Amino acid sequence: MNKKIKVIAAIIVIAGAMFLLIGSGLKNNTGSYLTINEALAVRSSSTDKYIQMEGNLVEGSTKWDAGKIELRFALTDGENKLDIVHNGVKPDNFDSGYPIIVEGRFNSSSEFVAENVKVKCPSKYEAETKEQ
Amino acid sequence: MADIGYISLVIGFILSVYAIAGQLAGRRLGSGSLVKSARGAVLATALLATVSSLALVWLLVTSDFSIKYVYDYTSTDLPLFYKIAALWAGNGGSLLLWLWVLVIYTAVVTYADKIEELTPYVSSILMGNAVFFYFILAFVSNPFEKLAFNPAEGAGMNPMLQNFGMVMHPVTTYLGYVGFAIPFAFAMAALIIKKTDDRWIKLTRKWTILAWLFLTLGNLYGAQWAYVELGWGGYWAWDPVENASFMPWLTGSAFLHSVMIQERKNMLKIWNVSLITVTFLLTLFGTFLVRSGILTSVHAFGNSSLGMFFLVFTGLVFIASFWLIFDRLHMLKETREFESYISKESSFLLNNLILVGIAFTTFFGTIYPLIGEVFTGTRPTVSIPYFNTVNAPLGLLLVLLMGICPLIAWRKSSAKNLRDNFLVPLAGSVIFAAAAYALGLKKPYALLAFTTLAFVTIATLAEFVKGTTVRMRMTGENPLAALGKLMVRNRRRYGGYIIHLGTIMLIAGIIGSQTYDRVVEKTVAYGETIRIDNYEITYQHLAERRDGKNDVVYAELTASKDGKPIGTLQPEKVFYSTHPNPSTEVAILGGLVEDLYVILAGWEKDGRATLKILVNPLVAWMWIGGYVMVAGTVFALWPGRGAEIGPKYVRGG
Incomplete structure (x- = not known):
């Protein structure tokens, strides 16, 4: 019986360590999924917060600076518009009308700096369009 | 042709219901002829699914664009190869492929009829799954749906799908996913007829290992496909869809190891039954995640009502199976205890806890956005570093155990046993670490990880050397003959070690590409x-x-x-x-x-x-490791002398 208790104690210790790992992992690596409207409301107050958003590309808003590798564009939810800057290249299917997912933070001048820009491809299951 | 395909699905649905009713009633009433006729129905559903699948392939190959599915996923100029692969390019077709594999497996299990009293239940449980898939295909996501007009050209296959990965990844993943239904069905059937010994494990061992192998390959081909096709330089992004096939792989791997404890020591019965149930549930839950679009994923999803059906089905299976386990709990009570914590059994248990732990942290990270939304109103997101920071230390610990486990004896290790076995791998890995550091491997995490891998490699190879020298001393054979015979006579064990060596290569690839990219x-x-x-x-x-x-x-x-x-x-x-x-x-x-x-x-x-x-x-090395794992699995599964399990290690038994 004594051994059984020790085994159970060991399991509890391991499980506890695992929960600590999960806790610290979540603390440092979570953000919020916001609508463009919500993001506009918080943009000056939450400069360090990691935000994920989805929207449609505003037609004609794309500006690509090849020398600096800088992509600027605007996303819209139909009503509101938000300017995005991405220090990277355009993903495939970027301007084909599919919704675009951006992940990143607002900088001090209230610009949204996207670390990742991905395209969501809605019509085909398993059509993975992943780019970073 | 489309009508033939669709009617086959409807008849298949009806016959699969009959196959269950007939087998269960026949068994209860003791009517052999009823059981026999119901078995015929099982075979018929397999044939009908084959007819239906081939009908869809025919429509795809002949480019009949009046069928929506054909229109959606192909075009006339698509190579024949991809026209056939379009069978699993969309929701309906891929579920049809799933069903096809499932009913063929079921027919094989039903007619192999390993234990007469068990088979009707196993077959019925599997047919229960088939009923669900037939229902979905016939009434929710019909791949034979017709368009109101007849277009001259199809919409074409998404360019991303036009890759060799499109052939390998879905097929291997499904073979793996569906394969886990077999051990699950045997476990449940054994509980139903109250036979709680380890026969169900022995009978399904090959199924389990094959399912595991296919799922391993499915994940790897998926990673390789992403790497060469998606063009972002990586192979894994902890996307919900990827996690969906990773989680059952983890619990399935745990199960493969923990059943050895039950076979050898009659322990962990409840754990094993639960583990295979969870694995099977995760395959269903994963499909729910993939098809429902409930989580933000860059993978695209079609029919979202499909997700609800999967969720409900997963829920029903969950309730039914755990109710059954709970009801039979008294029969699964442990008769033995751990004899020592420094023993093979306890290292297996630890390996299990970590594998399940990684599955849990992945599960938690995947569904956290849903949980968070319920409690806070806004949906939180979990980014890739969460999965890496949480799973990397756990994974490293797991790798370490992979090296330690073979060095520890069953039941209890003596101090001398430990000293003898650990000396060489420990000394070897210290030398490795010093050399690697001197050669420029300076990043602490990478150095730690590669040193761990070196330890495990040496420990595993030492097993080969040790066995060979013992055999040489006993038989006087030359080293090569001794090694060969040693491996062939203990195929399960050495097959396992080969798989471990493949895993080491795979993990070396992951660590290398994650730390020095x-x-x-x-x-x-x-x-x-x-x-x-x-x-x-x-x-x-x-x-x-x-x-x-x-x-x-x-x-x-x-x-x-x-x-x-x-x-x-x-x-x-x-x-x-x-x-x-x-x-x-x-x-x-x-x-x-x-x-x-x-x-x-x-x-x-x-x-x-x-x-x-x-x-x-x-x-x-990730891909090479994958093929080494295949080789090890085939070696372990090869039938004949040497493929049976080792002796029981039970005190007085």
Whole structure:
């Protein structure tokens, strides 16, 4: 019986360590999924917060600076518009009308700096369009 | 043809219900003829699913665009190869493939009839799954749906799907997913007829290992496909869809190990039954995640009502199976205890806890956005570093155990036993660490990880050496003959070690590419050179060519390493005739040490091109490791003498 208790104690210790790992992992690596409207409301107050958003590309808003590798564009939810800057290249299917997912933070001048820009491809299951 | 396919589905649905009712009633009433006729129905459902699948393939191959599915996923100029692969390009077709595999498996299990009293229940449980899939296909996501008009040309297959991965990844993943239904069905059937010994484990061992192998391959082919096709330089992004097939793989791996404890020591009965149930549930839950679109994923989803059906079905299976386990709990009570914590059994238990732990942290991270939304109103997101920071230490611990476990004896290890077995691997890994550090492996995490791998490699190889020398002493054979016979006579054990060596290669690939990857993005003019480490890549010019109906724009690059030319690269953008936007085709100059991976991101009117260049170390070892794992599995499963399990290690037993 004594051994059984020790085994159970060991399991509890391991499980506890695992929960600590999960806790610290979540603390440092979570953000919020916001609508463009919500993001506009918080943009000056939450400069360090990691935000994920989805929207449609505003037609004609794309500006690509090849020398600096800088992509600027605007996303819209139909009503509101938000300017995005991405220090990277355009993903495939970027301007084909599919919704675009951006992940990143607002900088001090209230610009949204996207670390990742991905395209969501809605019509085909398993059509993975992943780019970073 | 479409009508034949659809009617087959409807009849299949009815017959699968009959197959369950007939087998269960026949068994209860003791009517052999009823059971026999119901078994005929099982066979019939397998044939009907075959007819239905072939009908869809026929429609795809003949480009009958009046069928919505054919229109959605193919076009006339698509190579035959991909027309056939389009069978699993969309929701309906891929579920049909799933059903097809499931009913064939079921027919095989039903007619193999290993234990007469068990088979009707096993068969009925599997048929229960088939009923669900037949229902979905016939009434929710019908792949034979017709269009109101008859288009001359189809919408074409998404360019991303036109890759060899499209053939390997879905098929292997499904073979794995569906395969886990078999041990699950046997476990439940054994509980129903109250036979709680380990016969169900022995009977399904091959099924389990094959399912595990296919799922391993499915994940690997998925990673490889992402790596060569998606053009972002990586192979895994902890996307919900990826996690969906990773979680059952983890619990399935745990199950493969923990059943050995039950076979040898009659322990962990409740754990094993629960583990296979959870594995099976995770395959269903994963499908729910993939098909429902409930989580934000870049993978696309079609019919969202489909997700609800899967959720409800998963819920029903969950309730039914755990109710059954709970009800039979008294029969699964442990008769034995751990005799020591420094024993093989306890290291197996620890391995299980970690595998399940990784599955749990992954599960938690995947569904956290849903939980968070319920409690806070806004939906939180979990980013990739969460999965890496939580799972990497757990994974490393798991790898370490993989090395320690073979060194520890069953029941209880003596101090001498430990000293003898650990000396060489420990000394070897210390030497390895010092040498690696001196050669420039300075990142602490990478050094720790590779040293762990070295320890495990030495420990595993030492097992081969030890067994061979013992055999040489006993039989006087030469080393090669002794090694060969040793392995052949203990196929299960050495097959397992080969799989472990493959896993080490795979993990070396992961660690190498995660810790020492380098990337540079630059826009260059003709003749300009980009430097990345000791590589020099010179942009010669931009060119265009025609490839069938598609236009291809590519950059001509020459690469050199340490001043010596190593070849040319042609990263492309392909403009498919059926697709408005170009898609990226990366160029990879690969080797055993590292891959030079180049993406043509775009170009300007003046001829300048924007290139993204990555150096990914050791990636090739992931794929090599995968094939070594296949070899080990085949070796372990090969029938004949030596494939049976070792003796029981039970005190007084």
